[in-house]
Amino acid sequence: MRARAVWGSALAAFGVLAVGWGLGTAGSPGLTPSIPGTSGVSGTGTGGSAGSGAGSGTGGSAGAGSTAGSPAQPADGDYTGDAESTPFGMVQVSVTIQGGRLSDVTAMHLTDRGGQSVRISNRAAPILRQEVLAAQSAHVSMVGGATYTSEGYLASVQSALDQAGWH
């Protein structure tokens, strides 16, 4: 009976883990509702964002052609980043570029699932904005206790900068 219990347990455990792993690596599209009008507010004609990019990470936008014309200087204007999905909800920002500088980051949508996550994101967003503006880059440290918000926020910033041809 021991052997049966051991093998059965091993099998059951691995089976369950495999299912979880499969669901996770399928890109969790179920958790990523797409926001209508994501391509929205771009000031210049550099092409819309690549839609509601599913994966987190750097989520490079496919709107490439923009960099071909003016490789050195990104054009002034507003660029909308990808909508990044987190377990707490969507995060999406737009960046403003003026005179070759990253002059503002506007949160269009922040994590809002559950009352706590609203509080968390309200705390984290201003800090992230300041860090991004100071560093002129999305490569800044995350805010402790707001990992998901930070990841989503910075990834969205990065995708907006990519669109602008920011290097």
Add this chain to the structure above:
Amino acid sequence: MTTMTQPVSAPNAARPGNGIAQARLARLRRRRWIADLLVMLLWASGAAAASLYLASGGLATWTSPGGVITGLGILAGLVGSDFVLVMLVLAARIPALDAVIGHDRALGVHRRLGKPALYLLLAHGVLLVIGYALTARVDVVAQVVQLWQLPDMPLAFLAIGLFLAVVVTSLVLVRRRMPYEFWYGVHLLSYAAVLSALPHQLSVGGLLAEGTGQRGYWIALYVLAIGGILVFRVARPMLQSLRHALRVERIEWIAPDVASIYLRGRDLARLGARGGQYFFWRFWSGGTWWHAHPVSLSAAPDERRLRITVRVLGEGTRRLARVPVGTRVSFSGPFGLFTDAARTSPRLAIVAAGVGVTPVRALLEGGDIAPGEATVLLRASTEDALFLADELQTLADERGARLYSSVGPRARHGGWLAESDRRRGVGLRTVFPQLDESDLYICGPAAWAEAVVADARAEGLAEHRIHMERFDW
């Protein structure tokens, strides 16, 4: 060793019909299957907790040291919490669980899970602090301060402290040094720990955010575990106690430190209690109401009366044996597999020491035992400690059982018999010549019972033929 009575029929007369033997084996197989399934369920539930994380794509964040450490911390928290919930289910005294593995074995698993669960929860806290600190590039202290300021997190810190206290007071070494009451009081805090750990999982833990399937599964687990406690440790005993309205009818001292308590109630056959089972009893008198005692029936139950026999071992049992006649008694039970239902073999070999004789007496009286099937060995250090010996002798005569006793100081070198018997070469095989076709039932103090079990294993008795129940939790 003394023979107290002779069998009324030759031992070989006991041959159960093929049908009975087959039915016993079928029951055993079924119990084992369910027990194995339960083990599988335990591990699958742990894996499912980890899967919640995997399914949310958590591995995608394992791109930096901070991310990996944070991920491990989340996994540890999930699996640790799952173990804690399994522990609640195991301690809930669910009758179906008791019927399969016995409440004492369920508690054995509960006890074994305690430390792993605590380690996982501690690792959860430590890893997350380190992981977050690495990611946010701040030092650990600053990170702890930051976490503390998050909603629900102070409660979570409190929970980990409570878990720590509960497990530490349950360590054998620590527990031996303090009164039962203290351990019990601290153990009650585990409910507070479970409940105060919950809010931060649902709010700060992004994994279980609203609208996710993970959240639904997690809440269902909590409902199951806490519901099990409420139903089987609170509601059911309360309703049963009300329905059967037990009261103390009289108390009879059968030795200077041993008393039989007669309880009277109504409709007791509906309890379905078998000889050899025990209940948790709560006597509603001044000094006794706050603490339930596990005590075996010492007589087969009938429609209107139950009897238990307690030995005064400490303050609690002393008060118990002195409650006024008419005291209300609430209870939960019956529990235990120390019954004829657990038999797997044609014969019964029964060994009891001291007050451990009480379930044996009830088993012999109420059990489905044919003449010549059972042999009973009583162990005591003095003649006076052979409690209920007269009653047992009468029963043995009636049921055609052999009754032996081994009286005197215990053998010095790891023996469980009297020194004098040991020297004469008495052992399991001489007392029970047909040991290989017997179920061995053992009841007595833990250390003594372990010695008997070790002896039986050394004699090659199969594990499923050894029936021992622990009462010293």
